[in-house]
Amino acid sequence: MAQIDDEQLVAMLRSPNERDRGYRILLKKYGSRLYWHIRRIVVAHEDAEDVMQETAINILAGIDKFEQKSSLSTWVYRIATNEALRLLRRRTGFFQSIDSLGEVLVEKLEDEAGVDADAAEMLFQKALLQLPTQQRLAFNLRYYDEMPYEEIAKVTGKNVNTLKTNYHFAVTKIKNYLKENSL
Amino acid sequence: MKADFETIGKRMPYVEPKGYVEDLVGRCADRAIAKRSQATARPFLRRVGIAVTSMAATLLAAAIIFPAISGPAGGMVTAEAIAQSSSLGDVLSSMSNDELAAIDYYSFDDIPTEYDETNE
Numbered sequence: 366m367a368q369i370d371d372e373q374l375v376a377m378l379r380s381p382n383e384r385d386r387g388y389r390i391l392l393k394k395y396g397s398r399l400y401w402h403i404r405r406i407v408v409a410h411e412d413a414e415d416v417m418q419e420t421a422i423n424i425l426a427g428i429d430k431f432e433q434k435s436s437l438s439t440w441v442y443r444i445a446t447n448e449a450l451r452l453l454r455r456r457t458g459f460f461q462s463i464d465s466l467g468e469v470l471v472e473k474l475e476d477e478a479g480v481d482a483d484a485a486e487m488l489f490q491k492a493l494l495q496l497p498t499q500q501r502l503a504f505n506l507r508y509y510d511e512m513p514y515e516e517i518a519k520v521t522g523k524n525v526n527t528l529k530t531n532y533h534f535a536v537t538k539i540k541n542y543l544k545e546n547s548l
Numbered sequence: 549m550k551a552d553f554e555t556i557g558k559r560m561p562y563v564e565p566k567g568y569v570e571d572l573v574g575r576c577a578d579r580a581i582a583k584r585s586q587a588t589a590r591p592f593l594r595r596v597g598i599a600v601t602s603m604a605a606t607l608l609a610a611a612i613i614f615p616a617i618s619g620p621a622g623g624m625v626t627a628e629a630i631a632q633s634s635s636l637g638d639v640l641s642s643m644s645n646d647e648l649a650a651i652d653y654y655s656f657d658d659i660p661t662e663y664d665e666t667n668e
Contacts, residue, residue: 389577396573401560410564414572421576425584474561482561489556509558539553 369394371437378428388425395438398510399445405505406449408473408494416452420445435519442510442520446502453498463498470494492542496535499523503531504539 369377369390377387399420404413423444431440453463471494478487493501499521506517507528514525514532521528640648 385581388581389574392573392577393570396576397569400569400573405560410562417572418576418579421573421580422583425580478561483559485556486559486561490561 374437375431375433378431384428388428391424391437391441392421395441399441402442402505402510403445403449405493405509406446406502407452408470409477412452412473416445416448419448423448436516439516439519442506442512446520450498467494488543488546489539492539492546493535495542496538500531500535500538503528504535507532 374387374391374394377383378391380387396417400413400417403416403420404410407413407416420441424441427444431437435443450463453466456466456469457463471491474487474490474494478490493504496504502521503517503523506512506520507514512520514528517523517528518525523531643651
């Protein structure tokens with residue numbers, strides 16, 4: 366099958382006869398990236414699966430409202446990010462911030478990783494989970510997904526300068542954490 | 549052990565088997581499409597449900613307002629019809645005049661009030 370670009374995909378998604386096919390192609394194209402993006406936010410596979418399902422439903426339900434103000438990939442990342450953050454919010458108390466879930470997420474990381482996990486990789490992930498959510502999001506999207514700041518701004522709804530600051534602080538904190546906790 | 553960005557790269561401490569995530573995404577897509585199909589079919593089923601319920605309610609209201617339609621052959625249930633029914637007729641013939649008067653089966657004018665010695 367020839368590679369279908371986003372423009373063609375949008376046209377397929379808008380056509381009643383080709384919508385389902387277009388939707389499957391869309392998820393095939395971005396699904397794995399979305400899954401790992403979600404997984405890095407919620408950590409546990411089971412949670413990532415739930416969020417992935419909700420994301421898939423919301424993408425399909427929202428296709429008619431997609432106005433192409435952003436790219437298709439930005440739009441699906443935004444839905445996935447919102448769903449992942451929504452799940453974290455459900456895990457917190459009424460007056461609690463999702464930033465306070467760091468320790469809970471570290472526990473999930475240890476459960477998921479297993480005993481033979483690489484120590485350096487574990488340490489790196491633990492460093493990431495100490496970060497406030499906005500810094501972690503900015504770092505993940507920039508470092509793992511290699512998104513330009515302009516696109517991250519559309520995904521997170523933050524401005525570019527704030528994101529650059531978030532990323533800078535995240536990198537500094539991770540380096541310090543690794544320095545302090547290296548064996 | 550010295551851990552830094554360069555040595556760790558983008559590797560994660562947890563992995564999923566090859567093809568697992570792709571399958572998961574495929575399943576999510578299938579479920580999303582199925583869910584949307586159900587949601588599309590629901591308004592039609594709801595309209596059918598409302599129509600059936602309305603018809604049943606109309607019939608019930610008509611039966612209450614016009615009780616004659618619930619009688620045999622579309623007419624009122626008469627005392628004669630009850631008397632002709634063998635089982636009901638037996639019950640009625642075994643009842644005393646007072647009991648019959650009590651259920652308003654006869655008017656009091658129909659019930660002989662004078663003692664008839666010839667029946668003894």
